Amino acid sequence: MAKSVAVRFSRASDPEGIDDELSSLWTEAGRDSPVTRALMANLVVVRERAAPDEVDLAEPLEDVPIEEVARRHPSRVIVLHHGGRPDLCGPVAARISVLLFGAPPARFGVEQIAVRSTCADVSLPSIVRRLARGDLPTSIWWTGDFSEAAPVQALATVGRQFVYDSRRWRDVRRGMIALASIVSQPDGPDLADVNWRRLTPLRQTVAQALGQSIGRASPTHVRAHVHYRPGEGALGWLLAGWLASRLEWPPSGEWPVAVQETRRGDEILSLTLEADPDGSLVATMTEHRILVGYARDVAPLTIAVPHESDADAIAAELAGLQHDRCLRETIAVLGRRFESR
């Protein structure tokens, strides 16, 4: 992949003087040709580390497309490397960067602040409040696996939007329970799950296909089967949770759905909906398309799946800033179900 950052200015910074030093870094960045300081949001990228002291703040992150996201949704990016033992609360270290994209005269830049903290979890919001610009929406992007370490609630709820990717979870059950506790907070943040975004075309297609088949059936007569490819457990359970929340299945009771891991060709996910005596439909999703077949004599429906990189998806979620009621309700119902079992 071609490097998108045209020029990078970077230096270590005293954590107390970050704004002043950023101003001078911007002056330096604009010395040779004009640069537009692009700033739509605060994007706080949380990186949980076993040994944050060993993190080199000058090294660009390889496993998370932060710069690509920042190029698409220009933000003040605050990368927070956090972890360690709170009883060994070390000094906060910081590094500031200005990343320039594009060629003159359309050159624009974003600012990035990388911070390393080994202090207690509860101290993290004080760093975010200090560094975030109040006149911009703040999104928290949690890059870790919730099933290994639950998000720090005080930090997850400090912004307006909480972005994550449930595809990274090794244990869906633990991940959902951890997330549900954030959802249950009054005035909690808007949620944006990149994996849920991947599910959206399937949900849209199923909703559209119902009009051709079993859309008039009673919700109480529906049975479902969900098959997901190995490694896509979160996607499978999000689909099941969506059905449960929309069809109002009680979280602690038996759900008329079977969720199974299955390897079938290039299939990522499939959903079979049966509504006796009205009929059934089967929707299968691959990387490129969604195919819906019907039990009755109706021509199958094929919809292309839009191709998005992770950076595209995250940037689109950041720009959306939407309150996704369906996702919240899905997480809530899944959280209650997993907790009750």
Add this chain to the structure above:
Amino acid sequence: MADTTLTPPHETLLDRLSVGLTPPIAAQPVTLVIFGGAGDLAHRKLLPALYNLYVDGLMPARFAVVGVGRKDLSDDQYREFAKDGTKQFSRRPLDEDKWLSFAEGLFFVNATLQDAEAFASLGSRLDTIEHERGVPGNRIYYLAIPPAMFVPTVQNLARAKFVAPPDRGPFARLIVEKPIGHDLTSALQIDDAIAKVFGESQIYRIDHYLGKETVQNILVLRFGNSIFEPLFNQKYIDHVQITVAEDEGVGTRAGYYEQAGALRDMVQNHLLQLVSLVAMEPPRSLGAEVIRDEKLEVIRSLRPIADEAVDRQVVRSQYTRGFHMGRPVPGYREEDGVDPRSRAETFVALELLIDNWRWAGVPFFLRTGKRMPKRASEISIQLKETPPVLFNADPAARLDANVLSIRIQPDEGFSLAISSKVPGPRVRIYPVKMDFHYGSTFGNVSPEAYERLLLDVMAGDPTLFMRRDGVEAAWQWVTPILQRWALDTDSPIPGYAAGEWGPPEADRLVTSSGRRWRNP
């Protein structure tokens, strides 16, 4: 034949000859006598400001700066003290050649301010310095000392005959730092005592916020742009928020702060000054008295908050243990010099109303505190929402209201938040902003507030200083709140963890009407 040309009777030769000319800011030859000259304010602010004025060529050709204090310092030691402060706190690096030239005008006199005899020897030293430096006797006396010392010092100035009447001979001016008094009664006593020695035109009451470029720009923003002023009224404004946040704790000022608290320290002066600038009517001219008259009208129009209304409209709080940039910090009652049972407030939030035609029914939410997440001062003027139709029809996804934010510090400037369509086939709306930064537009070299204010005193321009009636009107409004609190010695004072934006009670003050604080 009679001459029928009409000449306005008041037009003078000066009026005629000054047409088309901008009057220079003319700092006259002067001796600046700083009482408390070896103190923190002089070290951090005054001496670096004077150095910068000197480098910018704005100091008079002939000047002397005389620090007065109890420390036993020689002139050379005082110059070192000044150099250290300038190195640490000046907005520009110290230039050794310029410093040497500037430092020739610095002197120090050891004196105890309660001692009338000491003023006699101070007088003879000042005469000597002025003779050597060629200063014709113009003097500015700067009271950089605790408020309790104001009156004795001024009385000793009078006894030593240091103060000439305003209209005769070399000028004598007095600079007074806030706080002037601790309530209305004490402010009146101090003002009366000073008025026996100095005329009102000789007194310059400093509120350093008024010297900040962004604060001065409020008037330009309002009255120099046709886009904003028509909106500044109850028809279009939903509410106004002013936040003045400090990230530091009480530090070394516990002795003062225990007596003062945030309401006296910040609200009575800085925040009410900002309210008056945001809310004032257009002045008929930029004359000092005209502007100060209009600001006074705002303060006099504030609806009083007294008795039970204090409990509803004012929240006081103290910071407790918490975090500053991730590091643990102590609570207020654990700080050095603070009473463990202290009731001094380190945070105040309040809702005020202005009872005039322009602002009827528009709440102004003010808050200030120590140990908040960052040092930031901001005024946010939030416009009313668009009607709940078209793009604002979905009650679950209301559009953000337009907000004009004026950043006073840091990153001085202002921005206007508006809604914009995200490029793409669907209608998605995102809150974007039009942003102006002083630093990137004019270069990051705005003078410090004290530079402007000291220059204005030397030039005799009182526009950016508080007038006696303004100070007293502010005390008159604040005093019923203080009285209510003084009666309540039992109920617990809410706490907020250091590193947070205040207690939940302050949030409720705003959210009870469906609004929310905008954090800088």
